[in-house]
Amino acid sequence: MRALDxxxxxxxxxxxFKxxxxxxxxxxxxxxxxxxxxxxxxxxxxxALIGLEDGLLDAYRWYQSNANCA
Structure with missing residues (x-):
């Protein structure tokens, strides 16, 4: 298993993503x-106050909400 799997x-x-x-x-x-x-x-x-998958989900949702702001 590679480190990023x-x-x-x-x-x-x-x-x-499918x-x-x-x-x-x-x-x-x-x-x-x-x-x-x-x-x-x-x-x-x-x-850690938040797990990896929950943190990724929060970051992804933030990005979706703010992607057009730049």
Missing amino acids: RPKGNLARVTG GRLRFDASRPDGTPRKLLGVGRLEALGWR
Whole structure:
């Protein structure tokens, strides 16, 4: 499983996307290494107030409401 498999599935669910998601390994993807953990923050006492999928849904809804403002 690639690091972005779960987040892209979350995005598809939130947006209602029904198409096929493909990863193109031949294209550059920016940062050579992606770390998706919050363990160090939690060790300092931080706790998420909202889950990933709920946060994505809130951001998507905000974008839909504000996309024409720019």
